[in-house]
Amino acid sequence: MISPFELFTAWLIVFLTLCIFSYLYDDNPFYKAAEHLYVGVSAGYVVVTSFWQQVQPNMLGRLWPKLENISELGVFYKIWYFIYEILNFLTTFFGILERSIFPKGGIAGYDEISFIYLIPFVLGIFMLMRLIPNLSWLARWPIAYIVGMAAGLRFYGYLNSDILIQIQSAVIDFSQSSFDIFNSILVLIGTLTGLIYFFFSTEHKGSIGFLSKIGIYFLMIKFGASFGFAVMGRISLLIGRIKELNKYSSSEYFYSTPILMFIIVIILFIWSLRKTKEIENV
Amino acid sequence: MIEKFLIKLGSLDRRIIFIIIALSVCIPLLYPDLVKLPVIPKKDTVKVFQEIENLKERDKVIVSFEYGPSTMPEIHPMAIAILRHLFSKDILVYGFALWPDGNFMSTDAFSEVASEMGKKYDEDYVNLGFKPGGEAVIKGIASDIRTMYTVDLLGNEIKDLQLMQEIKNIENFDYVISLSAGDPGSKQWVQYATDPKKIPFTTGCTSIQVTDIIPYVENNQIRGILAGMPGAAEYENLVYSKYNQYNFKGEATGMMSAQSIAHLMIVIFIVFGNITYFLNRKRGTK
Known part of the structure; x- marks a missing residue:
């Protein structure tokens, strides 16, 4: 027996799926509503998950960890945990709500205070300053940090996995089977001619032009394969949705798919007639 | 005419x-x-199957969920088949998620497979859940998991989990499997964890990613690939024909x-x- 909540969820899934599919007919209010809902829910979900999975346990948890010997600590630490209580007071709307972000005595997980995490804490606050026009310049510092950190972090990864190891594998191993040797030669030709195509310091004429043309053919094969795989992926997603619509069209779910499809089609038909009339009047 | x-x-x-x-x-x-229509396993799918077959009982494997509901029809059947394969061999599974939606996917996959195969949380598997940060999280897992994870997805403290006692970083794992629908995903695992630390790694990814991932597969940086829904169907056939005592049913095969x-x-x-x-x-x- 399906619970009322499950039934409601099933009807909502079907409704939103059909709303998105309605775009295939034309851009319409059903599609727009579902699209806006998706964007809003996704953004909200990411913010909440990021806060509870990262900011609260890993940043606030390092600044105010739950310590066993808290009463034996010095005055400085007592002041530090007094700030924690003030933050709790503010986030619980002056003690009205239950404590959640700042649990009593500190956040469980770490055994010592790491003041170094004040830096990301301050940078995070600076990032939010973008919302205040007069102080928006402060957001440049965390952005600069993110750009620098990401560039440094990615440099080694790309250099090692995408350049050095890939170059190594371009070497032909003549101890392989004849088919593998042929395959390796093909990969080497593709790599070199592809690189020549992107070499713009010389005009693509004569032998360079010929080689870059071969490079284009290799690139076209790659794009063709990418297109084929993209189509395959999209069809898989369509199959997934249709399978779900089929599942919810049973009597167990009170025929949600055919009923909602009928309602949406009727409303779209009326909407389309009104739209045509409006265009004619203009 | x-x-x-x-x-x-x-x-x-x-x-x-x-x-x-x-x-x-x-x-x-x-x-x-x-x-x-018949589903015939391709070379790369057989390789993934063989790699997991070569793992021993109680080996530790990371399964990372980097996909969401939008790519569920392609990747979720792979996740189910991989978990069934790993649990059939009594391998310990550690779930991670680099995408926020990955939490839903991992919870769904673990609960379905664990209940049908009688596997228990913190005895046969743990689910550490999602952390934002992409490659930074992978880097954290590669160097020290505890800098990133203090609690699992259920809110249990990592230090209290039995399966986490001997785990410090990726070097304590025998294999990494990424179920990926984009970035961060398989590519980042190769770049920041499995290549530098020399940990065997394989992937199941969406069709659209295949042409980007194939160079790593050709190089053996990634050992085999489950490419989209056909990859999932082929893998299901391989796993379910070998471990037919459980009477598993393949979801992807029915959609092929x-x-x-x-x-x-x-x-x-x-x-x-x-x-x-x-x-x-x-x-x-x-």
Whole structure:
């Protein structure tokens, strides 16, 4: 027996799926509503998950960890945990709500205070300053940090996995089977001619032009394969949705798919007639 | 006459094409006995299967969930089949998620497979959940998991989990499997963890990612690949035929006929589209 909540969820899934599919007919209010809902829910979900999975346990948890010997600590630490209580007071709307972000005595997980995490804490606050026009310049510092950190972090990864190891594998191993040797030669030709195509310091004429043309053919094969795989992926997603619509069209779910499809089609038909009339009047 | 017909076919309303594609997907799904096409495992799928087969009992494996509901039809059958394969061999599974939606996917996959195979949390598997940060999280897992994870997805402290007692970083694992629908995903695992730390790694990814991932597979940086829904169906067939005592049912296998028929229709449309294009061009030059 399906619970009322499950039934409601099933009807909502079907409704939103059909709303998105309605775009295939034309851009319409059903599609727009579902699209806006998706964007809003996704953004909200990411913010909440990021806060509870990262900011609260890993940043606030390092600044105010739950310590066993808290009463034996010095005055400085007592002041530090007094700030924690003030933050709790503010986030619980002056003690009205239950404590959640700042649990009593500190956040469980770490055994010592790491003041170094004040830096990301301050940078995070600076990032939010973008919302205040007069102080928006402060957001440049965390952005600069993110750009620098990401560039440094990615440099080694790309250099090692995408350049050095890939170059190594371009070497032909003549101890392989004849088919593998042929395959390796093909990969080497593709790599070199592809690189020549992107070499713009010389005009693509004569032998360079010929080689870059071969490079284009290799690139076209790659794009063709990418297109084929993209189509395959999209069809898989369509199959997934249709399978779900089929599942919810049973009597167990009170025929949600055919009923909602009928309602949406009727409303779209009326909407389309009104739209045509409006265009004619203009 | 034929030329006129072909030109008319080329100017077909796109909505009719949508209906034809929808029918080509719906009919094989609604009447599965009408069209039955064989699923033959490819070399890369067999490699993934063989790699997992080579793992020993109580080996530790990371399964990372980097996909969401939008790519569920392609990746989720892989996740189910991989978990069934790993649990059939009594391998310890550690779930991670680099995408926020990955939490839903991992929870769903673990609960389904663990309940049907009688596997218990913190005895056979743990689910550490999502952390934002992408490559930074992978880097954290590679160097020290506890800098990133203090609690698991259920809120249990990592230090209290039995399966986490001997775990410090990625070097304590025997294998890494990424179920990826984009970035951060398989590519980042290769770049920041499995290549630098030399940990064997394989992936199941969406079709759209395959051409980006294949260079790593050819290089053995990634050991085999489950490529989209066909990859999932092939892997399901391999796993379920070997471990048939559990009577598993393959989800992706049932969808492959619809996929093949839809592809056939698209190929026909592309061929007709090109013929019409050339005919129109010929008429224009006359």
